[in-house]
Amino acid sequence: xxxxxxxxxxxxxxxxxxxxxxxxxxxxxxxxxxxxxxxxxxxxxxxxxxxxxxxxxxxxxxxxxxxxxxxxxxxxxxxxxxxxxxxxxxxxxxxxxxxxxxxxxxxxxxxxxxxxxxxxxxxxxxxxxxxxxxxxxxxxxxxxxxxxxxxxxxxxxxxxxxxxxxxxxxxxxxxxxxxxxxxxxxxxxxxxxxxxxxxxxxxxxxxxxxxxxxxxxxxxxxxxxxxxxxxxxxxxxxxxxxxxxxxxxxxxxxxxxxxxxxxxxxxxxxxxxxxxxxxxxxxxxxxxxxxxxxxxxxxxxxxxxxxxxxxxxxxxxxxxxxxxxxxxxxxxxxxxxxxxxxxxxxxxxxxxxxxxxxxxxxxxxxxxxxxxxxxxxxxxxxxxxxxxxxxxxxxxxxxxxxxxxxxxxxxxxxxxxxxxxxxxxxxxxxxxxxxxxxxxxxxxxxxxxxxxxxxxxxxxxxxxxxxxxxxxxxxxxxxxxxxxxxxxxxxxxxxxxxxxxxxxxxxxxxxxxxxxxxxxxxxxxxxxxxxxxxxxxxxxxxxxxxxxxxxx
Ligand code: ATP
Ligand code: MG
Ligand code: MG
Numbered sequence: 001x002x003x004x005x006x007x008x009x010x011x012x013x014x015x016x017x018x019x020x021x022x023x024x025x026x027x028x029x030x031x032x033x034x035x036x037x038x039x040x041x042x043x044x045x046x047x048x049x050x051x052x053x054x055x056x057x058x059x060x061x062x063x064x065x066x067x068x069x070x071x072x073x074x075x076x077x078x079x080x081x082x083x084x085x086x087x088x089x090x091x092x093x094x095x096x097x098x099x100x101x102x103x104x105x106x107x108x109x110x111x112x113x114x115x116x117x118x119x120x121x122x123x124x125x126x127x128x129x130x131x132x133x134x135x136x137x138x139x140x141x142x143x144x145x146x147x148x149x150x151x152x153x154x155x156x157x158x159x160x161x162x163x164x165x166x167x168x169x170x171x172x173x174x175x176x177x178x179x180x181x182x183x184x185x186x187x188x189x190x191x192x193x194x195x196x197x198x199x200x201x202x203x204x205x206x207x208x209x210x211x212x213x214x215x216x217x218x219x220x221x222x223x224x225x226x227x228x229x230x231x232x233x234x235x236x237x238x239x240x241x242x243x244x245x246x247x248x249x250x251x252x253x254x255x256x257x258x259x260x261x262x263x264x265x266x267x268x269x270x271x272x273x274x275x276x277x278x279x280x281x282x283x284x285x286x287x288x289x290x291x292x293x294x295x296x297x298x299x300x301x302x303x304x305x306x307x308x309x310x311x312x313x314x315x316x317x318x319x320x321x322x323x324x325x326x327x328x329x330x331x332x333x334x335x336x337x338x339x340x341x342x343x344x345x346x347x348x349x350x351x352x353x354x355x356x357x358x359x360x361x362x363x364x365x366x367x368x369x370x371x372x373x374x375x376x377x378x379x380x381x382x383x384x385x386x387x388x389x390x391x392x393x394x395x396x397x398x399x400x401x402x403x404x405x406x407x408x409x410x411x412x413x414x415x416x417x418x419x420x421x422x423x424x425x426x427x428x429x430x431x432x433x434x435x436x437x438x439x440x441x442x443x444x445x446x447x448x449x450x451x452x453x454x455x456x457x458x459x460x461x462x463x464x465x466x467x468x469x470x471x472x473x474x475x476x477x478x479x480x481x482x483x484x485x486x487x488x489x490x491x492x493x494x495x496x497x498x499x500x501x502x503x504x505x506x507x508x509x510x511x512x513x514x515x516x517x518x519x520x521x522x523x524x525x526x527x528x529x530x531x532x533x534x535x536x537x538x539x540x541x542x543x544x545x546x547x548x549x550x551x552x
Pocket of ligand 3: 271
């Protein structure tokens with residue numbers, strides 16, 4: 001039996017189960033803020049939270065962390081639901097909004113005030129920041145810190161009723177202005193914001209801060225393990241402090257556990273930066289196939305299984321690192337290898353005329369649907385006097401090690417004949433417009449007397465008379481450099497040549513595919529039908545090339 005390796009979160013959960021910390025409950029949550037589309041980093045968090053609950057017979061809540069009204073929108077809520085579902089996870093009736101807890105959060109804040117643990121402060125934001133001190137010096141207490149409980153209760157109620165303008169007052173935790181942890185120097189719990197919330201409208205003009213709303217939301221939902229990224233490690237004492245007055249029916253409190261956020265080479269994982277790409281028209285939208293968003297990756301042709309496999313392979317670490325995008329590409333190739341049909345398409349076509357082939361003849365040939373998976377069967381393709389081959393598969397003056405078509409040279413057309421280049425036809429500007437070849441009639445694949453005659457190159461091709469015009473979108477990385485240089489403006493690191501559009505020719509079989517279907521173009525890579533496709537104009541995206549650069 002194979003020994004299963006456990007990550008540190010699983011080890012912790014098993015220890016908690018042994019000690020019956022939560023009985024044997026395992027209850028996680030995925031808490032996105034609906035202020036943008038989810039990206040590959042969120043996929044990691046989704047797989048982790050839902051995956052770990054599945055493993056231990058637990059459950060996972062989908063919670064919209066919508067406590068910051070200005071940037072949130074229902075468009076994002078809908079896209080997040082779609083993305084989580086697409087990844088293969090379900091929340092049943094466990095979908096919540098932190099905004100549903102506004103009354104409970106308010107009541108709990110009042111409880112903290114009554115316990116002498118929170119106060120209303122009149123200092124401005126800048127003053128609070130200045131009073132906070134630095135790592136080297138203790139902070140300074142606010143002159144409003146010692147207001148009476150009654151006064152604090154009254155002022156907080158007045159804040160809620162809208163008596164004050166934005167920033168005039170805040171509610172702060174009363175902890176320790178000399179704490180070595182800056183997060184514990186009387187952090188702000190509530191601020192005044194006269195803004196319209198996407199769900200609660202103008203009912204509220206005070207909004208809880210993340211460090212207050214998050215632990216209380218976790219406690220309300222009776223979350224056991226609240227998994228978040230490493231940057232919140234220094235907030236954990238505050239998370240625990242906030243819940244000191246919390247009364248749980250079984251005396252259980254959620255615990256925060258941090259793991260390293262996912263970084264991937266060539267992938268931007270900041271919603272702020274991704275939004276800038278959308279707003280500046282650098283990409284066509286949040287679901288542009290170049291985007292590292294889940295919706296972009298999906299449109300690019302990645303499958304949920306490939307993403308889940310990727311998240312499983314990178315594991316869960318406690319230290320930040322950068323994962324090579326080649327691993328993600330490896331995962332999609334692995335997933336599609338045996339299940340994607342393989343057809344022929346010529347991305348950048350040039351016409352080949354087989355001058356010694358009868359003009360009105362058409363042959364029907366048999367092609368494998370997947371050379372590595374016989375069960376996928378065969379299909380029929382047609383061959384005649386004029387075919388297209390890839391412009392790149394011909395060189396008038398071949399360089400060393402170029403084994404494809406060149407003047408006087410022979411290649412095999414896959415499933416068909418060996419052809420020999422006899423002549424190159426050019427237009428007035430010297431551009432090649434046609435290649436004239438002859439063929440060896442005995443070389444037909446499978447049946448000819450020369451069927452096994454060896455030539456150095458085998459090319460894919462499409463019968464000109466039977467070809468379907470398609471648009472092919474070939475992508476390069478959005479960022480040129482593998483890693484972002486934080487010192488530079490990120491816009492200056494964007495690759496201006498990340499999209500190449502080709503007018504291509506595909507075999508007729510491509511008409512069977514619908515938006516979202518994946519297939520391989522022989523020798524070219526994996527592709528997917530794009531939703532821009534119309535009956536007259538198929539559009540395909542290159543998901544990934546065939547060459548694997550992942551060092552196993
Ligand atoms: P961004 O900084 O891009 O805005 P965020 O962390 O603010 O991301 P949230 O919507 O708050 O976005 O994230 C929801 C959950 O996803 C959080 O628990 C967060 O820790 C997790 N998450 C976000 N980015 C990553 C990442 N790169 N790797 C792993 N988990 C992530
Ligand atoms: Mg966040
Ligand atoms: Mg953020």
